[in-house]
Amino acid sequence: MAWIKICAKGHRNERGAMVCAQPGCEDDLSGVMPVEEPEPQVEAGSGPPAVPAPTPAQAPGPAPASHVPTKPEAIIRLLTEDGREIMAQNGDKIGRNAIGTEYLQNFPTVGREHIQVFSQNEAWRLKNISQTNPTFLNGQEVPRGEEREIKPGDELKLSTKCRLLIVL
Ligand SMILES: [Zn+2]
Numbered sequence: 001m002a003w004i005k006i007c008a009k010g011h012r013n014e015r016g017a018m019v020c021a022q023p024g025c026e027d028d029l030s031g032v033m034p035v036e037e038p039e040p041q042v043e044a045g046s047g048p049p050a051v052p053a054p055t056p057a058q059a060p061g062p063a064p065a066s067h068v069p070t071k072p073e074a075i076i077r078l079l080t081e082d083g084r085e086i087m088a089q090n091g092d093k094i095g096r097n098a099i100g101t102e103y104l105q106n107f108p109t110v111g112r113e114h115i116q117v118f119s120q121n122e123a124w125r126l127k128n129i130s131q132t133n134p135t136f137l138n139g140q141e142v143p144r145g146e147e148r149e150i151k152p153g154d155e156l157k158l159s160t161k162c163r164l165l166i167v168l
Pocket of ligand 1: 007008009010011020021022025026027
């Protein structure tokens, strides 16, 4: 860490300099207070030294309560028959071309976007958004566009082929 003087145009000079040494500048440095030289930075052209990006403003939200147990992460897990997990968050769509594609693309009768999941107040719902293929919850068909609450242990079927277990 060295002490330097920075002229009005941003040139760096030795701490004892009285006049800017930059050719063509020659700013008076007699009244300039030496400052500690910042950490060496990658010079991008001759622009001013890079400033660290401002920290993003904190999103407004409920004030953290110190002694309330933290809410569980709003993630729902669906267990496949071969033991994989499909993890989704509030608003996610699940289907052959959506969340879970790595597994669900093996099922041609599963819709590209088959269901959508929502979390609210620690409860989860699913909505059947499939255009053509049925959705069953615990053996009961969920009509297209309708929502049902889902709980751990519920069995979900996308089309008649793909069985998933709700884990949460
Ligand atoms: Zn200068």
